[in-house]
Every structure is written in C-alpha cells, then in structure tokens.
Amino acid sequence: MRSRKYVYYCLTIPALLLMAAFIALPLGNSVRLSFYKWNGYSQHMRWVGLNNFIKIASDQYFLRTVGNTLIYGIGSTILQNVTGLMAALFLNKRFAGRNSVRVILYMPIMISGFIMGQILYYFVQYDGGVFNEILQMFGGQNVYWMGTGLSATAIITLVNSWQYMGISMLIYLAGLQNIPVMYREAARLDGAGVWKEFTNVTLPLLIPAITTAVILNLIGGLKLYDVIVSMSNGGPNRASMSLSFYISVLYFNDAKAGYSSALGIVTFLIIMVLSWGTSAWLHKKEVEY
C-alpha cells in the first residue's frame, strides 16, 4: 500500500530533525567558520579563504600533535587487541571465579575516562605518587613519569588501553565461542600443537572479531580527549596533545575559532581515511566458514 509507505517514512522525521539540528547544522557551521579569522566571541569576523588550512602546514604544534594522535590511536589499538586477546584466551579456560574476573576486568569501562585519568594522576605524580612509592619500596629513585611529551603520551596510551581493554576482551570471548569445536578437534587429530592450532585455526577464524575490535579501538584512540585532560592537560609544554585536545585548546584558550574549525575538518579527514583504510584491509582478510 502506497499510503502506508509514506507513514513509514514519516516515522524517521524525529530522528532526522534531531540529526539535522545537532549534527548537520554544526557541521555546516564548522565548515563555514573554517574560512574565517574569528576569535570565537566578538562580532567581528574576517574572510580569509583557505588561509587557515595553509597555516596548519606551518603550525609548530601540528606535526607533533598528529604524531601523538597516531601513538594514541595505533598504540592503544595494538595494546588493547594483544592484551584483550590474551585475556580472552585465558578467561575462556575453565576455573572457579572466572566470571568474577571478567566482571572486574570490564568494570573500568563503566567509569568516565576523565575520572579514571584523575585517579591515575595520583599514581604518576612525582611526589607521593603510587608508582614512585612502589619504586622506593624496591630501593629505586623517584621518576618523573610525565616529564617529557613522549613519556606522557606513552603513559596516557597505557592508561587508555588498560581502561578499555575489556571491550576487546569481550569481543574476542564471543569470537572464540563462535568457533565450532570441530575445527579445533580436527586440528588436534591432525597432530597440531597448541601454537599451530592457534595460528592456523583460531586466529584466521577470529578475523571478523579482530576487525570489529581494531576499528573500535582505533577510532576511540584517535579521538582520545578526556584522559589527556585529567592526566597531563596536554603538557609538558603542549607536548602530549592529541588533535581533539588541540582543537579545544585553540578554541577556548587561544581564541582561534576559525583555525580550530579548520583543524577539526583536517582531523575528521585523517580519522576517516585511517579507519576506512584499516577496515577495508581487514575485511579482505576475512575467511568464510
């Protein structure tokens, strides 16, 4: 029936209106602002064409920030997937209390990344931090954990991976349980050892799970924001900023709204190219069974 079809389309109107008002309109506004020089609050705006985009190339913080974003994105992806798969393989074994272990390992995901960073900040502090306390227990010297941009970036990557490892763990647990037992039995009958069974049977059949986990972690890591605010606030000397963090700093601290919008669009393109590329590459590797 024709009329019924139109009623179906009408049902999408609330969702479409909300997305138009709160996603499409801001997106259009961001694109428009990226062509202006504007401080973010005054009435005065000046059209500068593509100048904001050209300026990005010579920005002293840009390359460093892209590098940090890649460390946050790719580093977290590798760490979360390797540890998540190991945790899943371990928690797929039968022992008393393993369900409680799963519940505890997933728990940090329920806590705001910002708050988690705040708690972990008291671990990496120089004076009285928990890590330095542990070092002293073994007779070591205090360490400036967040002393350089690179170490701050590395520690934030570690904290982010630690907090969200549970997501990959669950995806791999579901993936492992979807592998028919007969494949592994067949491999065992053919004389495959534990390692061979893992690389030749388990891993190829896990590729759909790997695709999901990698893409989720990659996008999450590339747009990292909360943890950076509470652990390093971009420091020292803006050396641990991610692109997301730099966008907000440019807008709210440096009063460069137009330039910030332009950087936002460049960030969007970087994230999209990386995640689509990775996704396409992984989808090609999936096996049918």
Next chain:
Amino acid sequence: MQTGIKAKKTVAGIALLTRKPHQYSSGRRTKAWHYIVAALLVLLYLLPIYVMLNLSFREITDIGSRLALPKKWVTYNYTQVLGGSEIWIGFVNSIIIVMETVAVQIVASALGAYGLVRGGGWISRALGSLNMGIMMIPGTVLLVGTYSLMAKVHMINNLLGLSLLSAAGGIPATMYMYMNFIAAIPRALDEAAEIDGAGVLKTFFIIILPLLKAVTVTQIILTATASWNNYLMPMYLLTKKSKYTIILVIKQAFNSNNGLGNLPQACATCVLGLLPVIVLYLFLQRYIIEGQIGSSIK
C-alpha cells in the same frame, strides 16, 4: 537480507556466551597458574579503586603512603560531602540529563529504524548510508560549530539543550542497532496486524516493540552510562555551578585550590559519584556485557 543475517549471528553470540561454562570451555583441568594469573589481573584492575577508597577514609594531614592503610580511619569526609549541596545538585542534574537523553534517543532511534527498514526503497537505502557516515564523525570535530551555535540560541547552561545534543549524537549508532534487529523480524507479523486493521504506530508499539525488549534494555544501559560519564560538552556548556553534572562536581572537588585542596574529601566525592554506576553495573552486568557484544559484532 544482509542485515538480517548479521543480527542472527549476534543473537547466536549472546546465546553462546550465556551458556553454562562447561559447554564450551577449552581447558580440561584447573591448574594453579590460572589462579595466580587471575589474582594478578584482579589486583591490576582493582588497585586504583583501592587507592581511592583508602585515601577517602583518612585525615587531610595524613599525607603518607597511598598504598598503606590510613593512620587513623575517619568517615567525616563522606558525611561532609553528603551534608553539602554540591553532590546532590550534581546527582539531580545528571539524572535529569540521563533520563531526557535516554527517552529522546531510544524513541527517535527505534521509530526511525522501523520506518527505514519497513519503508524500503532508495530513500531508506540513502538514509541508511547517511547514518553510517554520520557515525564516523567524532564530537570534537564539531566542537566549534556546535558550541558557537548553542551559544547563539542561548542553550548554554540549559540541561535540555545538552540532552538533545547528546541524544542526536547517539542516534546514528542506536538506530543502526535497531535496524539490524528489526530486519530479522518477519514482515508477516506486520501484515497480519495490518489485516486486523492496526495502523503503523499501533503495529509498532503492540507487535514490534515487545520483540525488541532485549536490544532496548541494552541500548538504554549503554546510552545512560555514556550520558552519565559525558565530559566534553557538559564541561563547556554547563558553566554555572547549579547546572553541574556529577562528573563536573567530582572534577571541581579535585581541582579546588589547584589540586592542593582536600584530597581525601575529593576522593570521597569521587567514590560517592561513581557508586551509582558501579552498583548498577554489578546488578546489570549480564545485560551490559551482552549489550557490548551485541553492539560491537556487526
């Protein structure tokens, strides 16, 4: 239909996970090293919570080891926080935002997904792909565009404005989940209702929605926790203390006097602020874990 097959796969995944342990476990015998590794993992994941609890029960003058137990156990940090008004303002605002966001996001997404799946044709396909594209846009990319628009229409310090903003941001993913599940429901059900004279809305609410109970529960939980934990937009949009969410109240407690303030009291605020989420998680962990798997296996 492709999406139908995908949805079935997801359901199978959940069924397998909730089966009793002995049906799929690969290990044959429990060995001692299992318990050693398990204990280390638990220690690694509970240490921050232990430190926070430990700090929250001590006096402000107790600046010794953060790992050792308090020199003197006190509970006045908690009574002081609970006696103040900030934490209650935070709770009330957060609860309002969570309820508004959940209601708008779930209703709009479920209705929209139903319309798209049953409507069919090129319009549905086009809107479906548009939806996928929107899902890829990170929030910070829109920061300047969103904030300057919200300021222009006086939605700063407006809880409903913030709720609508976060609901709109969550709609693409939630709608996508619903589309997968609705595509797996046979059309014959709709047709039977239609023959009996039910309109589209009546069919949706009486026939379809009850079949979507499981996915709705998990989507409510995921939306509610995301909204409760939201930091970026509340941080910039809610500047008045009377509009602070609980996350902003915790942030303020830690940041008072540049972090040199009352650390034990800040930790007590943090424990109290996290408590509702942790308690709900422990009660609903089965749904949450299933929901996480269901929403990630596409």
